[in-house]
Amino acid sequence: MTVRGNVARWAAGLLGAVLFTVLGVGTAFAAIPIGQSRTGKMTWYNDAGFGACGTPIDASTQDLVAVSHQWWTAANPNNDELCGGISVEVTYNGRTITVPVKDKCPSCSAEHIDLSRTAFQKLAATDLGVVNGITWKFVRAGGGGACATAPNWAPGTNYQAGTVVKYVNGRHYIAKHDNPGYDPVISTWYWEPYTC
Template sequence: MQRARLLRRSGHALLALLATIATLILGTGTAFAQIPIGQPMTGRMTHYNDRGYGACGTQIDPTTQDLVAVSAAWWTAANPNNDQLCAGISVEVSYGGKTITVPVRDKCPSCASTHIDLSETAFQQLAPLGTGLVRDITWKFVGSGGGDPDPAPPLPAPAGRTGRSGATTAPAPDA
């Protein structure tokens, strides 16, 4: 009897510990990092053409729409549909003397924090599709109006993931 009671107490304590650990790891679904609006970053770009639902919960077609998938490191909500990135945030990208602004509509789970994955139509405005991976681009998050509304203080880029998950037609970036 005492042994059963001890096992039951141990089981409850273990469940409470696991729940605490899960909360710390997964968070509560609120933002952990501020999106650095207006802070220029140097990185790389690739392109993709996977049609379907983007991380913001809307239908996307990267072969006909200008849009961008940004690193999973920038997504902060447990449900990406509710993420601040889906609330009118765009990315302004500059390369080769050209600049475009495209809305964030998708997540690139395998992109490093300064690597963006553009739709084919957006990528073609800056470089030929055959280029695949383009290094040394400049990009920044901007508000839906394209400007730098009340820029956030500079933050270091979060540690991102490297490699590709097959979501792009471009070659895999260097690790």
């Protein structure tokens, strides 16, 4: 092996290590495993303010979930795929609920979800604090029939994040963020194309 080859390999390895460290490559998962059942634990919280998706939340009165920081991949969490109509279906003790992802849990492991107080109460008593042995999975809001029941988009109509609409061009769009009826083709921060 030549000296030039050794230097090139050393430089490439160093660059990879720097990028790994600076960009945090490997700390987040590449894709959301929609529909894959997981086993883990749940806790609850009751914070109010703005969630990681950039929308107002009140975890003491709204059903929602904060998922582990390990699932978030966008530099700006407001633009993360998790904020584009992804929910979590949670099952415990014979009960199942589905709640939208609205926040990030910085201290949670990948299998740990942090439910809002109201969502947690639908599955267990809050005095338990931590419940192990739950099953949960990521699901798309609206499920498989979202396009069949999607209303026609109408300007000036309030749409919540996760709502699927049929636009005038015949295509479907999903609200990434709550909005007062912004045009899906123009307001791409609020909407993204949705595949049925």
